[in-house]
Amino acid sequence: MDSVRSPAPPHVQFENVHMAFDDRVVHRSLSCSFARGRISVILGGSGSGKSTLLRLIGGLVRPDAGRILVGSSDVTQLSEAELFDVRTGLGMLFQHGALLDSLTVFDNLALPLRERALGSEAEIAERVREQLSSVGLDGVETLLPGQLSGGMLRRAALARAMILRPEILLCDEPFSGLDPISLRRIESLLAAINQRSGTTLLVVSHHIASTFRLADQVVLLLPGRSVSGTPRDLATSSDPEVAGFFDEGSPTQSPLLTDGASRRMDT
Amino acid sequence: MTVADALRELGFRSLRVVAQLGQMLLFALAIGRATILPPYRLRRYLEEIHNLGVLSLVIVCISGLAVGMVLGLQGYNTLVRFGAEGSLGAVVGLSLIRELGPVLTALLVIGRAGSATAAEIASMVTTEQLDGLRMMSIDPMGIVVSPKANSMVFVMPMLCALFILFGITGAYFVGVTLMGLDPGIFLSSLSSSIRFRDDIVGSMLKALIFGFLAGLIATFRGYTSAPTAAGVSAATTSTVVLSSVAVLICDYFVTALWGFDI
């Protein structure tokens, strides 16, 4: 499906973003953009700054330099209060769900609705149930997050990320640690969200096969640079670092991974 | 290590302490802000007060009773040497109200509830639950931190009063029931020696201040912990150590400044 879609204007744009934690540089002059209404997959070795990239978009961390445009607002310039407005249009699926473990699944989903007083308690209950059954979770309302299996937890977290109907959904490794069936299920839920409501999806992943199935666009984070294109472009790239990443036969042999690993041991 | 190295290390550490204190002050201001500004989360406060009560009630009562009994026994055996066993009520009451009640209650609550608070917040940091709230435009200071910190301020005086009551009961049991003191003498010596402002208000003031310190340090340590498993345990341990020391140091200054005159 990637090649049939026509180009779309950018929804999220990084311009010369520099990001470091103390003296560890994560992004060096990163520029890339993510198209509106499309599924972009962000690939990169561990420690290459994929999660940091999503956190930068949400304004959870601030870059040292550069601009990050979400729609028309530059999140690097906003105060915490102004960021709250931008985040209304952002849903985030965290790697480990990040549901509040002291609340039931129902209350976790109801929380953002109650906080904004979006409707009566009955309307909220209705919307939460609808949202849960849209990810195939019925009858788990009264369970605590700790009582769900990994795949169910991921889907509950996805339901919470989507409950305010955001324009942009950020997913941090939604496929990690899942069995193949749960993986395909999350994958088709993500595709359905994008198709049904035109939500812009930014998906961080390690999973090459699902990247090929999902992605309209891939942004590959390499040490000190990034490469974007369609999955096919990148897989057939003549750049050995890029092609190496798609070489599923020996993923651990890719220059990126070894480089990333050695960088991590340096500090 | 040379002297210069040691000095440098000392300077470095002092700077870190000052920076931490500054950070903690800002954190306290942020808690205050989140407390004053709406939304007011009455339900969250009730939950937290309930949690603190459940965690601390039993240990505070039992410890109060035990401390009171020891005081009764020690006090009686000492006073009897001077033929002053009639003042047992005053001795036990004053030491519990002015000193032991607030300090021991604070240390117990820190060990039980302060550490639990720090661990809970730190694990919410590790599992990105607080970032999850932020991404839903919910300020974690308002929904998680300030109810926890403020409930500690609110609960400490009540637990302290409870500790004192159980302590006096324990002393009464030892003095009157076991040692055969006259109950009237015990109670009148207790009630005639206590002054409202100096003793009762002073005691509650200490409990409030200790509650503030315990709540602030526990939430601060949890909130600023490193997002790792090691971060959770470091936050827990340092909460207990820091807040216990802070309570003991602060106790001296409150005692001196409140003008407990004898």
Ligand SMILES: Nc1ncnc2c1ncn2[C@@H]1O[C@H](COP(=O)(O)OP(=O)(O)O)[C@@H](O)[C@H]1O
């Ligand atoms: N809060 C933080 N403090 C210090 N270093 C961090 C922090 N978050 C991430 N890092 C570092 O930044 C680098 C990139 O992290 P991350 O974005 O989580 O990578 P990825 O998600 O691609 O595995 C890592 O080396 C990590 O150690």
Ligand SMILES: [Mg+2]
């Ligand atoms: Mg990551």
